[in-house]
Amino acid sequence: MSRLIDRSRYWHFAPDFEAGLGRGLESLAPDRRLDFILAVVSGFLGLAVALFLVNAAFGESSTTIFGMRSPFLFPAIAAVLMCGICGLLLRRVVKGRSTALAEEAAPADLQSAKAGWIGLSILVYGVLVFVLGMLLSSMLFIVVASLLFGYRNIWGIAALSIMTPVSIYLLFERLLNILLPSGWIF
């Protein structure tokens, strides 16, 4: 019981955190929000690995599982580390102390939407490679990505979208004899 009371001491150090709990994550300062997210990720990974290990340990002999030569040793270390890091990060969030030196502040004109579209186009390209083959999908990707990057010179895009895939194709398949991904169509 006395421990519980002792714990609550932390909350007095972080009244803004206490208030923030009611209003959700957005009310936390950005660096603490980041720490919280990282804590969740590391805690999740640590627990998942631990669960996996426990699950895998069923049916194995105890000599396989325990001891320094066990295949479980390194995953277990990773799990313990992850959980420990989760604890450290949570402590930092609650205490309101974050990184001593803050990371560079994000510039005001951050173009997240643009990056999102470009990321999506890369993923779609990754799928198309196996449908259209490397040559065609690369041509298509370069046209789309150039436009997404805000480049508007049609001749420049056309030249690049033909020259890059063709020269990569020649270099890999003809000169170096390396296979490129081939699709269903080409």
Added chain:
Amino acid sequence: MLEHLLAGFATLMTPITLAAAALGLVGGIFVGALPGLTATMAVAVLAPFTFFIDATIGIPFLLGVYKGAIYGGSIPAITINTPGTAASAATAIDGNALANRGRVRLALETSLFASVLADLLSTVVLILVAAPLASIAISFGSSEFVLLYLFALTLIAGVSGNDFVKGLLSAAGGLLLAVIGLDPMTGFQRFTFGVTDLLQGISLVPLLIGMFALSEILIQAENGAAKSQGMDRLGGRGLSWRQARSLLPVSLRSTGIGTFLGALPGLGAEISCWISYGVAKRRSRRPQQFGKGSLSGICAAEAGNNAVVPAALIPMMVFGIPGDTITAVLLGAFMAHDLMPGPLLFERAPDLMYGFFAILLVTNIMLIAFGLLAIRHLRHINRIPQGLLYPAVVVLCFAGAFSVNNSSFDLVIMLAGGVLGYGMRKTGVPIPPLVIALLLAPGLENALRQTLLLSNGSLSIFVTRPISLVLLSLLVLSIVVMIWRYVAIQREAAQDAVSPQMPPAQTPSKVSSQE
């Protein structure tokens, strides 16, 4: 040693090897000079191309790229105040200040002078140190390697980035990725979830391409293009002999710092440039000149980052432990060529190893020529539009990642690496600890098991062998220092939190990239 070096020259001084090294150097300078294309990215994307040609051609090419890219980064740092790579961030301060006073040529030539000198001296150190160190390392047993790996791991988690906990998180992530696949000793499947492609573990090069190249492109897309004009005129005279002579002391000191830091695992060129810049400023008789176009400032920053290049190869070649992310990629390339770096390699293929050293020396002389050319012609390189550059780089990433193992699953790994790298950059988790932990963990696990097999499971083997004992004390010392530093930072942060709003700490790097 001299006969090995001569034999090395004889082995690798073929026209095609020299051409490959020169091509790598030119390509490296070009890529390094493009803001947003980092040195690690260049080596990672170009590495797969070399897997299919002979090691005597492929490795010199990559060494050229590495060296060229670190130098090339200083050109846009000086002309447009945008470091081409994070390693040149310190160069931008005085270099750009001097350029703004109309002395572009002087600034660029000073940076070239410092780069070449630092690189040359550091290469000599590499040549002198590597083989003797390897002959000591050959007597290392698995227990020594366990401690060496642990030492490297703690150093990396401790020093990468400002935030110890995030560095540790990154290293733990690397450890987690490293255990995926078939356990080599027991055949136990770890975290494969029935995916046969995962049995061999995560393929390194595709992952690195994703983490360094794809994520960088997304970050650059977010930040928008650097809008600025190239310097139109070279402006006045270049570096005179008298000036160069007066810069010798600061160059030598910065070279020493860069070489020492480079040889330690975990500290790359992007940290070294700041440390040697800071030391030069503190030791200078005219510190007020720093930031206003001081030649010593340019010299210190550039010598500090270029000296790292050969020095970082010392732990990589002698122990197989990469010093930073670029050498981590190079290590992957060595392994792909069936050259497992380590003390044995110096016995097995001394000619080849010394040949690589010879290439490093020769590329230095080339760097003077290509550097002078680059000064004349590469000032406008930032005018290449992002919209043309990045899509082409993405296509290269795909081609490279696929071709490593001819596997479509590697493309999935690359894309996942891109997402992971982007997430890590956005959350301020440093990437280098992950990469280096991923590379070191399998070696550590094997060495640990071998050691325990030898000692019948007893840990006393680490204290009964003298070299082990020395390494163990070093390890303990580094951990103690790390914890002490962590506590000090925590205390400082606590004091900051108590005291009224402090002005934000000036962040050193202008570029988002982590080399």
